[in-house]
């Protein structure tokens with residue numbers, strides 16, 4: 001792992017894994033937009049024929065678990081060994097592994113769906129095209145991708161984690177059209193964009209796209 005942002009992001013989530021897990025506990029229960037987006041993603045995976053799905057940057061694993069509850073064969077990958085340990089502890093029946101979205105340890109066209117729920121937020125601009133190329137490589141033609149992120153136009157640095165421990169992690173807020181542009185360049189067809197609570201200081205956004213290989217041309 002040569003890039004500094006990867007090692008600081010990993011050590012930050014290692015230091016704050018329990019604090020983060022506590023922070024997001026019950027999040028899906030109180031957010032119908034997130035639940036609806038995951039239900040839509042599950043339907044798209046079924047429509048694409050079912051099969052394995054990877055939750056990239058899965059954190060403590062509750063989204064991976066939710067997808068499994070929806071009937072999706074989802075496993076999780078995360079940069080932080082501490083996050084993966086938490087996910088394995090809390091959801092022992094599911095598969096979680098340590099890895100990076102910059103170099104996914106998955107064969108080409110091996111998954112039917114890719115989910116990146118607020119994990120690409122830590123990837124600096126220069127590395128986003130490479131990450132989206134990885135998502136495209138591992139996805140079967142026509143398979144759905146869901147990307148969630150914070151809306152805005154600035155980089156934020158966090159020095160204290162939810163647990164009060166010191167961390168050193170950057171997060172990037174982005175305009176949906178910028179993310180959609182990167183996805184198109186990587187070979188995705190963008191199918192839907194949802195901006196949640198647009199009047200709040202930091203809205204959330206979800207983009208759903210498909211690996212455009214094998215899709216009928218317009």
Ligand SMILES: C[S@@+](CC[C@H](N)C(=O)[O-])C[C@H]1O[C@@H](n2cnc3c(N)ncnc32)[C@H](O)[C@@H]1O
Pocket residue numbers: 006009010013024056057058059060063077078079080083099100101102116117118119120122123
């Ligand atoms: C904000 S948390 C989101 C966790 C979870 N997806 C959720 O929605 O609660 C970001 C997660 O992305 C992971 N992450 C950051 N960079 C990554 C990378 N290059 N590869 C894999 N995971 C990464 C972090 O370790 C962290 O668990």
